[in-house]
Amino acid sequence: MKMLIMVFRTFLIFFVGGLFMTAAVISLFLSGGIVWLDCLHDNPNHTCADALFFAAVSPLYGVIIGMAVNFMPLWWELRWPFLVGRFSTMCPCGM
Numbered sequence: 001m002k003m004l005i006m007v008f009r010t011f012l013i014f015f016v017g018g019l020f021m022t023a024a025v026i027s028l029f030l031s032g033g034i035v036w037l038d039c040l041h042d043n044p045n046h047t048c049a050d051a052l053f054f055a056a057v058s059p060l061y062g063v064i065i066g067m068a069v070n071f072m073p074l075w076w077e078l079r080w081p082f083l084v085g086r087f088s089t090m091c092p093c094g095m
Contacts, residue, residue, distance in 0.1 A: 019066050027062035031055040 037043055038051030
């Protein structure tokens with residue numbers, strides 16, 4: 001039981017905490033850019049209401065982009081043994 005609690009705590013710290021921090025930074029960046037361009041500079045193509053709507057939706061984009069960014073190293077780890085095995089015969093050092 002104690003091991004299960006430790007595994008769950010590790011999951012919360014690394015996955016949820018990392019995803020939350022990544023999503024918060026991406027959402028803040030997206031929201032700031034949208035509000036800065038459309039509301040503060042009076043962009044004639046979009047109204048300020050459109051900008052505030054996109055700013056409200058940007059946390060969803062932040063979570064999606066954050067999951068892609070956080071899972072990219074995992075994808076590379078899964079691909080790495082294939083690349084090492086494939087290109088190891090091309091080594092000129094005779095290994």
